[in-house]
Amino acid sequence: DIVMTQSPDSLAVSLGERATINCKSSQSIFSSSNNKDYLAWYQQKPGQPPKLLIYWASTRESGVPDRFSGSGSGTDFTLTISSLQAEDVAVYYCQQYYSSKTFGQGTRLEIK
Amino acid sequence: EVELVESGGGLVQPGGSQRLSCAASGFTFSNYWMSWVRQAPGKGPEWVANIKEDGNERYYVDSVKGRFTISRDNAKNSLFLQMNSLRAEDTAVYFCARDGLQAGWFDPWGQGTLVTVSS
Numbered sequence: 001d002i003v004m005t006q007s008p009d010s011l012a013v014s015l016g017e018r019a020t021i022n023c024k025s026s027q028s029i030f031s032s033s034n035n036k037d038y039l040a041w042y043q044q045k046p047g048q049p050p051k052l053l054i055y056w057a058s059t060r061e062s063g064v065p066d067r068f069s070g071s072g073s074g075t076d077f078t079l080t081i082s083s084l085q086a087e088d089v090a091v092y093y094c095q096q097y098y099s100s101k102t103f104g105q106g107t108r109l110e111i112k
Numbered sequence: 113e114v115e116l117v118e119s120g121g122g123l124v125q126p127g128g129s130q131r132l133s134c135a136a137s138g139f140t141f142s143n144y145w146m147s148w149v150r151q152a153p154g155k156g157p158e159w160v161a162n163i164k165e166d167g168n169e170r171y172y173v174d175s176v177k178g179r180f181t182i183s184r185d186n187a188k189n190s191l192f193l194q195m196n197s198l199r200a201e202d203t204a205v206y207f208c209a210r211d212g213l214q215a216g217w218f219d220p221w222g223q224g225t226l227v228t229v230s231s
Contacts, residue, residue, distance in 0.1 A: 040217040042157075049207055049221035050157060061219065093156055097216025100173070101147075101159040 002026050002096050006104035012112040019081040021107045023094035028074045031098065038098035041070055041079045043090045044106075050093060054079065086111065114138040114220055116208045121225030128198050130227055134191040134208030142166075142186040145211035147218060148193045150204035150227075158204075161193065162211060176202075198229045 003026040013019040029038045037057035042050035052061045054070040057077055067082045081088055089111060094104040120132040132148070147162040161172045161182040170182050181194040191208055205226050209218035
């Protein structure tokens with residue numbers, strides 16, 4: 001199984017500042033057949049289901065604010081929130097879909 | 113609007129059975145793979161099972177193989193999860209989720225139904 005490891009486990013950032021969350025896969029999740037990385041990012045607020053933010057590592061889902069961006073390839077990926085808003089307080093998860101589907105353990109994002 | 117609504121959760125004794133249902137609306141259900149994803153209290157999500165558009169392919173996480181069965185009724189826009197031989201470690205909120213077209217992300221998710229396995 002591909003293991004997804006996120007860092008840090010929790011993060012406190014001031015409003016308007018940049019937040020960066022990392023995700024590392026235990027093996028490459030890049031496919032040379034279509035030049036895509038099989039990685040998604042989700043946001044989960046208390047009492048709600050996860051919400052898809054990004055897929056193919058860097059494609060923003062429709063309706064997701066452009067302050068959210070995804071980057072990386074192979075085994076190392078990053079979710080960046082360029083200017084933190086109060087409504088971004090949540091737990092963020094990465095998920096690979098290259099081989100079966102597995103999630104990271106989550107990163108809790110709070111306001112400093 | 114795409115909507116997924118789960119039902120069937122509750123308290124069940126270890127070794128018991130439970131059947132979850134998911135009612136889908138707002139999209140052509142028969143065009144999508146569908147999944148069940150669970151989330152234990154305070155933990156990250158865990159994909160449990162998925163099923164092809166026509167029901168002819170099904171996949172499971174190793175920990176539920178032989179105990180859980182995923183099925184669907186495209187005429188009724190419904191997804192099901194039959195859970196047998198339940199264990200304490202199966203305690204979780206179970207979400208119904210639509211698979212991405214030709215890819216393995218999940219969007220959207222239902223609100224979830226809680227299954228508690230305890231004596």
